[in-house]
Amino acid sequence: MQTIAAANKSIKSAQLRVTRRSPAYWRVTFDNPPINVMGPEMVRQFQEVINTLEADEHVKVVVFDSAVDNYFLNHSDFMAKLEDLTSMPAGPTGLPPWPDFLVRLTRLPVVSIALIRGRATGNGSEITLACDMSFASREKAILSQWEVGVGMVPGGGPMARLPQLIGRNRALEVGQSGHDIRGDQAEAYGYVNRALPDAELDAFVDALATRISGFDKWAIATTKRLVNTSLPPDVELGAGWDACIASLGRPAAQDSIKALIARGFHKPGDVENRLGYYVGQLGA
Amino acid sequence: MQTIAAANKSIKSAQLRVTRRSPAYWRVTFDNPPINVMGPEMVRQFQEVINTLEADEHVKVVVFDSAVDNYFLNHSDFMAKLEDLTSMPAGPTGLPPWPDFLVRLTRLPVVSIALIRGRATGNGSEITLACDMSFASREKAILSQWEVGVGMVPGGGPMARLPQLIGRNRALEVGQSGHDIRGDQAEAYGYVNRALPDAELDAFVDALATRISGFDKWAIATTKRLVNTSLPPDVELGAGWDACIASLGRPAAQDSIKALIARGFHKPGDVENRLGYYVGQLGA
Amino acid sequence: MQTIAAANKSIKSAQLRVTRRSPAYWRVTFDNPPINVMGPEMVRQFQEVINTLEADEHVKVVVFDSAVDNYFLNHSDFMAKLEDLTSMPAGPTGLPPWPDFLVRLTRLPVVSIALIRGRATGNGSEITLACDMSFASREKAILSQWEVGVGMVPGGGPMARLPQLIGRNRALEVGQSGHDIRGDQAEAYGYVNRALPDAELDAFVDALATRISGFDKWAIATTKRLVNTSLPPDVELGAGWDACIASLGRPAAQDSIKALIARGFHKPGDVENRLGYYVGQLGA
Numbered sequence: 121m122q123t124i125a126a127a128n129k130s131i132k133s134a135q136l137r138v139t140r141r142s143p144a145y146w147r148v149t150f151d152n153p154p155i156n157v158m159g160p161e162m163v164r165q166f167q168e169v170i171n172t173l174e175a176d177e178h179v180k181v182v183v184f185d186s187a188v189d190n191y192f193l194n195h196s197d198f199m200a201k202l203e204d205l206t207s208m209p210a211g212p213t214g215l216p217p218w219p220d221f222l223v224r225l226t227r228l229p230v231v232s233i234a235l236i237r238g239r240a241t242g243n244g245s246e247i248t249l250a251c252d253m254s255f256a257s258r259e260k261a262i263l264s265q266w267e268v269g270v271g272m273v274p275g276g277g278p279m280a281r282l283p284q285l286i287g288r289n290r291a292l293e294v295g296q297s298g299h300d301i302r303g304d305q306a307e308a309y310g311y312v313n314r315a316l317p318d319a320e321l322d323a324f325v326d327a328l329a330t331r332i333s334g335f336d337k338w339a340i341a342t343t344k345r346l347v348n349t350s351l352p353p354d355v356e357l358g359a360g361w362d363a364c365i366a367s368l369g370r371p372a373a374q375d376s377i378k379a380l381i382a383r384g385f386h387k388p389g390d391v392e393n394r395l396g397y398y399v400g401q402l403g404a
Numbered sequence: 405m406q407t408i409a410a411a412n413k414s415i416k417s418a419q420l421r422v423t424r425r426s427p428a429y430w431r432v433t434f435d436n437p438p439i440n441v442m443g444p445e446m447v448r449q450f451q452e453v454i455n456t457l458e459a460d461e462h463v464k465v466v467v468f469d470s471a472v473d474n475y476f477l478n479h480s481d482f483m484a485k486l487e488d489l490t491s492m493p494a495g496p497t498g499l500p501p502w503p504d505f506l507v508r509l510t511r512l513p514v515v516s517i518a519l520i521r522g523r524a525t526g527n528g529s530e531i532t533l534a535c536d537m538s539f540a541s542r543e544k545a546i547l548s549q550w551e552v553g554v555g556m557v558p559g560g561g562p563m564a565r566l567p568q569l570i571g572r573n574r575a576l577e578v579g580q581s582g583h584d585i586r587g588d589q590a591e592a593y594g595y596v597n598r599a600l601p602d603a604e605l606d607a608f609v610d611a612l613a614t615r616i617s618g619f620d621k622w623a624i625a626t627t628k629r630l631v632n633t634s635l636p637p638d639v640e641l642g643a644g645w646d647a648c649i650a651s652l653g654r655p656a657a658q659d660s661i662k663a664l665i666a667r668g669f670h671k672p673g674d675v676e677n678r679l680g681y682y683v684g685q686l687g688a
Numbered sequence: 689m690q691t692i693a694a695a696n697k698s699i700k701s702a703q704l705r706v707t708r709r710s711p712a713y714w715r716v717t718f719d720n721p722p723i724n725v726m727g728p729e730m731v732r733q734f735q736e737v738i739n740t741l742e743a744d745e746h747v748k749v750v751v752f753d754s755a756v757d758n759y760f761l762n763h764s765d766f767m768a769k770l771e772d773l774t775s776m777p778a779g780p781t782g783l784p785p786w787p788d789f790l791v792r793l794t795r796l797p798v799v800s801i802a803l804i805r806g807r808a809t810g811n812g813s814e815i816t817l818a819c820d821m822s823f824a825s826r827e828k829a830i831l832s833q834w835e836v837g838v839g840m841v842p843g844g845g846p847m848a849r850l851p852q853l854i855g856r857n858r859a860l861e862v863g864q865s866g867h868d869i870r871g872d873q874a875e876a877y878g879y880v881n882r883a884l885p886d887a888e889l890d891a892f893v894d895a896l897a898t899r900i901s902g903f904d905k906w907a908i909a910t911t912k913r914l915v916n917t918s919l920p921p922d923v924e925l926g927a928g929w930d931a932c933i934a935s936l937g938r939p940a941a942q943d944s945i946k947a948l949i950a951r952g953f954h955k956p957g958d959v960e961n962r963l964g965y966y967v968g969q970l971g972a
Contacts, residue, residue, distance in 0.1 A: 251857070267623070285857065287594045289596070296628070310854070313857050333971075336940040338839075338940065347851055372622065402618065403618020563914035563915045567852070572820075572853060574878065579915065580911065581896060643914060686902065
C-alpha cells in the first residue's frame with residue numbers, strides 16, 4: 121500500500137488519506153480528529169482527490185471511510201474563516217469546490233462506496249448521496265441533514281438528490297426535521313443501500329469492492345454513464361450551495377450556531393453525539 | 405386556540421376547521437360526518453384554507469387531521485351535483501379548485517403533515533401525496549385509490565405523484581388494483597413516511613410539528629423550494645382531473661357507483677369499511 | 689382456454705405460449721427448456737406477442753410466467769449467432785426488437801404482471817422492469833443484472849428504469865455488483881412489488897389478475913397513460929442496447945463468457961444456480 125500523502129508535501133498533514141489497496145481498488149479515509157469536521161483545507165484536498173481519481177486509468181472502485189472514532193464525515197468547520205472557503209476558485213464544472221467535487225464524483229467512471237461508521241451529518245450525508253452505493257453500521261451510523269434546525273440550508277445537494285432516492289415525503293422529513301437517522305431507519309428509507317451489523321460491515325464492503333475491482337473498467341464506466349441520466353442537473357447543486365452561503369449570513373443561523381456552541385457543540389461530547397436532540401432544543 | 409370558522413360566517417358549519425395551536429403551528433381538521441366525503445362545499449373551503457395559509461407570515465407548519473372516527477378524508481360526495489363542482493372557477497394556478505389546492509399545498513413555504521387515522525381514499529390519499537410528510541396509524545389507517553375499480557380515473561394527481569414516491573410498479577398496483585392499503589403496507593411501500601402504533605401517533609406528530617415550528621421560516625421555505633424541483637409539472641395534475649371528470653360521464657362509472665350504493669356504499673357500514681373488497685366484487 | 693400457437697404454424701414449437709384464461713385475462717408463458725435462455729427466435733416471438741396484445745380490444749391484463757422449473761426468464765442464448773439477432777428489423781418504435789418489445793409493453797393499454805419463480809437474470813429482470821407489476825417467490829426467485837460481471841452492459845434498459853424504481857444507489861449495486869438478489873431483498877429494495885411464500889404466489893397473482901380483468905378497460909388504459917409520464921425516454925433504451933451489442937464485441941466479454949462456459953455455464957447446474965457467485969470468481 122502507498123499513500124498519495126507520502127509523495128505529496130502539500131498534504132503532508134493530510135485530512136484525506138488515499139490508499140491504494142491495489143491499482144484498481146482505492147480507499148479515501150477521512151482523518152480530521154477529533155470530530156471530522158470539513159473546513160476549507162479538507163475541501164481543497166477533496167479537489168486533489170477527485171483530480172487524481174479522474175486521471176488514473178486503473179482505478180475501478182473507491183471506498184470512502186473514516187479513521188476517526190464515532191465520526192464518518194461531519195458538518196462544516198465553524199471555527200474556520202468562511203472567506204477561506206468562499207474565495208476558493210470554482211472547479212471544472214463551474215461550481216464551487218464542494219459541489220464541484222460531489223458532481224464529479226457522481227460522474228466518475230469508477231464505482232464509489234461510502235462505508236459509514238459514526239456520524240455522517242451535513243457533508244457526510246452529502247458525500248453519501250454522491251457515492252454510487254453506501255453501507256452503514258447498524259449500531260454506529262448516524263445520518264442527518266441538520267441545517268434547517270440551525271437556520272441554514274444544506275449546501276451539498278440533498279434537496280436535489282434525496283427526493284429521487286427516498287421519495288419527496290421522506291426527503292422532506294430528513295431535511296425539515298433535522299433528526300438524527302440511525303442505520304436501520306436509513307436502510308428502511310433507502311437513504312443507504314444497507315445497514316449491516318457493525319462487526320460485519322468492513323468485511324462486507326471489502327468483499328464487494330474487491331469483487332468489483334476484478335470487473336472490466338469499460339463495462340463499469342459505460343453502465344454507470346447510462347445510469348447517470350437520472351442525475352439532477354448540476355445547476356441544482358449550485359443553487360443549493362448559494363442558498364447555504366446566503367443562510368450563513370443571516371442572524372438566524374449565526375445565533376443558533378452560537379447558542380449551540382455555548383452548549384458544547386463542535387467538540388466531542390453529548391451535543392455532537394445527540395445533535396438532532398439539541399437542535400430541537402434551540403427553538404424551544 | 406382560535407378557529408377561523410368562529411370569525412367567518414360563510415364557513416359557520418365548517419367542514420374544515422382551522423386551529424392555531426400557535427402562530428407558527430396550525431391544524432386543519434376534516435369534519436364532515438359521518439364518512440368525511442368531499443363535496444363542492446369542502447372544495448370551496450380548501451380554497452379558503454390555502455388562501456389563508458399563503459397569506460400568513462407566521463405559519464411554519466400545518467397538520468391535516470380528522471375529527472371523524474374511522475375516516476381521515478374520503479372519496480368524493482356522489483350525492484352532490486357534479487355541476488356544483490365543475491362550475492367552480494379555476495384557482496390561481498389555472499387549475500380547477502381541487503388540483504389547484506393540491507399544487508399550491510406542495511409549493512406552500514410551510515411544512516405540511518398528514519396525520520392519517522381511518523380511511524384515506526381518493527381525496528384522502530391525494531392530499532397525503534401533496535403533503536410534505538405523512539404519518540399513519542398502524543392499526544387504523546387505510547389508504548387507497550379505488551377509482552379504476554369503479555370505472556373512474558383519480559382526479560387529484562396520484563398518477564403524477566405515486567411513481568416518484570413508491571416506484572412505477574407499486575404505483576400501478578395501488579392504482580390498478582384499487583386495494584385497501586393498511587398502515588404497515590403503506591409504510592413498507594413508502595406511500596407514507598411511517599406507520600406508528602395508534603396510541604403513539606398523535607404525540608409523535610405533535611412533537612414533530614412543534615419542533616419544526618421552532619425553526620426559521622426562511623430556511624424551511626428555501627429548503628422546500630429546492631426540493632420542489634422534483635415535483636411533477638402542474639399540467640399533469642390538470643390532465644388527471646380532466647380524465648376524472650370525463651370518466652364520471654361514462655356508463656361504466658355510473659353503473660358501478662350505482663351498484664355499489666345499492667350494496668351500502670356512501671354511508672357507515674361494511675362497504676365503506678372494506679371498500680377494496682367490495683370494489684372487487686362488482687365485476688365478478 | 690386456447691393458445692395462439694395452436695392457430696399459428698410459425699410458432700408451432702413456441703418458446704412463448706399465449707393462453708387466454710378469458711378474453712380479458714391472458715397468460716404468456718416462457719417455455720424454452722432447460723434453462724429458458726432468450727435467443728433470436730424468442731425475440732421474434734416476443735414481437736408477435738406484443739403485436740397480438742396491441743391488436744386485441746378485450747385483453748385487460750396479461751401475466752408473464754414460466755413453464756421451466758427454476759428459470760423465469762434467463763440471460764441471452766450465447767450459443768445462437770449474434771447476427772441472427774442484430775439482423776432483425778427494428779420494431780415500430782424504431783428500436784431493435786427486444787427494447788422495442790419492452791417499450792411497447794410499458795405503453796400497452798393493458799396491465800402487465802410478472803409472476804417470478806426461478807432465475808430472472810438479464811432479460812428476465814428487464815421484462816420484470818417493463819411490466820406494470822411483479823410478484824416473486826420468496827424462496828425460488830432470483831433477480832440479477834449480471835452483465836458487468838462478464839464485461840458486458842445490460843441491453844434491456846435496467847440503467848434507465850432501476851434508478852427510478854429503487855434509487856440510484858441500489859440500482860448501481862444491482863448493476864455493478866452483478867449479485868444474485870433473492871426474493872426478500874428484491875422486495876425490500878422495491879425491485880419487485882412483493883415477495884410471497886412460494887405456495888401462495890400463484891393464487892395471489894391469479895386473484896389480482898382476475899380482479900383487474902373485471903375492471904373497465906378505458907379506466908385502466910387512461911390511468912396507465914397518465915402514470916407513463918414517468919417512463920424514461922425511449923432513446924435511453926436504445927443507447928443501452930447499442931452499448932450491450934458493443935460490449936459483446938470486446939475481448940473482455942468474449943473471454944469471460946468463454947471462461948464461464950468452461951466452468952459449466954449455459955446448462956443446468958451449479959454455475960446457473962449460483963451465477964452471482966461464479967461471476968465473482970472470474971476476475972479473482
